[in-house]
Amino acid sequence: MACRFCRTKSVWKFTNQQQLCASCFARYFESKVKKIIRKYQMPISILKKKSLKAEIINIIIKDLPERKGRLSDENLNDISNKILENIIFSNMSSLKNYLPKFLPKNQPLYFLSDKEILLYARIKKIRGKINEPKKKLVDINNFIKKIEEKNPDIRHNIVDALLKSKNEK
Numbered sequence: 001m002a003c004r005f006c007r008t009k010s011v012w013k014f015t016n017q018q019q020l021c022a023s024c025f026a027r028y029f030e031s032k033v034k035k036i037i038r039k040y041q042m043p044i045s046i047l048k049k050k051s052l053k054a055e056i057i058n059i060i061i062k063d064l065p066e067r068k069g070r071l072s073d074e075n076l077n078d079i080s081n082k083i084l085e086n087i088i089f090s091n092m093s094s095l096k097n098y099l100p101k102f103l104p105k106n107q108p109l110y111f112l113s114d115k116e117i118l119l120y121a122r123i124k125k126i127r128g129k130i131n132e133p134k135k136k137l138v139d140i141n142n143f144i145k146k147i148e149e150k151n152p153d154i155r156h157n158i159v160d161a162l163l164k165s166k167n168e169k
């Protein structure tokens with residue numbers, strides 16, 4: 001049970017079995033947030049919202065040069081819930097026409113799960129918790145959680161399918 005980089009005790013295991021220690025995990029998390037901001041040219045501006053996720057984003061972007069616009073604190077769990085909600089409750093003829101509104105735009109935590117966010121917060125000693133999903137999303141969230149027990153990558157699979165359908169346009 002050792003970190004793949006420094007061989008110290010791991011705190012995180014990816015589904016491909018690779019493991020990271022606390023400080024390598026924090027570095028991985030921060031670089032993932034910065035990478036997505038760069039790749040999708042997201043705004044870089046402090047969130048005013050009071051939430052654990054907003055606080056984490058603010059800490060990570062504080063040394064980056066400002067870029068106009070507004071960020072959202074939605075993460076992988078929020079986005080995968082919403083995508084599924086839209087698929088279930090709409091009469092859509094085609095994913096690629098309907099779902100582009102869920103592509104990464106201003107969500108630096110787009111590819112990061114609740115679990116990863118909570119672990120990062122624990123390592124950095126940031127207090128707070130992640131709010132439960134809105135009432136209308138609770139059933140969908142529970143449904144995905146059930147699938148997650150056997151398929152831990154399901155939320156990534158959902159957003160990947162969306163990104164893929166965009167590229168097939």
Ligand SMILES: [Zn+2]
Nearest residue numbers: 003006021024
């Ligand atoms: Zn390490």
